[in-house]
Amino acid sequence: MATASTHRRGTSAPGIVQATIPELVALARSLMVPGERRILGVTGTPGAGKSTLTAALTAAISEAALVPMDGFHLANAELVRLGRRERKGAPDTFDADGYAALLGRLRQPQGQTIYAPLFDRQLEESVGSALPVSPDAPLIITEGNYLLLGTDGWERALAAIDQVWFLEVPDSLRVPRLIRRHQQFGKSAEGAAQWVQQVDEGNARLVQATRSRADLVVQIVDTAAR
Template sequence: MEATVTQLTERLAALPMRSIVAIAGPPGAGKSTLAEALAGKLSDTAILPMDGFHYDDAILRDRGRLAHKGAPDTFDVGGLLSVLERLREATSDVAVPVFDRDLEISRGSARIIPYRTRLILVEGNYLLLDRTPWQGLAPCFDLTVMLRVPRDELARRLTGRWQHYGLTAEEIARKLETNDLPNGDTVREESCDADLVVVNG
């Protein structure tokens, strides 16, 4: 079902205590921006970014996957599942990792989600991916949202992102064609249907 941001906000406001919502979409779809905007409108809301569960570069280098950082196999899905289960129990505050894009590393225990938080927005590319081990996350979510953005608009946004971080035109083109856009195709083609779809571009 398609929904506007206003309709999504109203739906989230009506959810009961300790609801966990997945906001999925391709790289560049605006997941973080949307989650932050929603958290600003809704009281007692916390954000859990999936990017905090990136494997460290040293691990990816050992596995020959550093050039493909951001692909489904470069995340600690088990770690994410463990944190989601702890958040579901809501018996204590939970420390969660946050990805520092300037440093390109995850900082462990960088954010605290209090156990009395009413709504938790989990945002990330592969939260609805219909592939092992990602399917194991599904029971943790009370509502799922997919952001839909045209591929050419994703390319434009991602180009701007990497320009901001000082990459050359050649580096950006290689990053988009070999990693970012194929990862976006994976999200579009292999994700389970979401409860709500928000067009964001």
């Protein structure tokens, strides 16, 4: 059975846990403290399955609220203006300061509903104020590539998060998953593979370098394989 990590960021190598989804749900629940609010972050390289895991956690923990980092993508028009459109998904194509500010507000809800942005993959744009977060939610779950980056505004986001899990999967599963995702949203097979190699994998190397800063490295166990 998975247990909560006592690792302190930057002091030692993070613990590694192999767990099923139900076990990870129980682990997330263990972070909740009556009368207080906690923030759990889930990070990992592109295609690791962060969205799938956090959706499963919030579906199982009805009191929790999901606030993804992806809502802070800069608008495509702004990326064009900055000359960054062709590498959308890199750290400097997000509003890191805005993300950190929202996490800071979420830590202190002050009895009010707080609205977060949502990234619409069909539009390839963020939609503002799309996710209402109840002031009564005891656990906020956030996910994204750069939670552990520690520079250029991302360090302020990290400071607001109580525990960060680094979700780890073999590249043999992750890379084909990424290619399929890009194809699902309109890229050709060739274009999807090219984007993964030229953009996603560069970001993946950057994210992988932050693994040691996690509180816990999580490897999901498939019960069907047991």
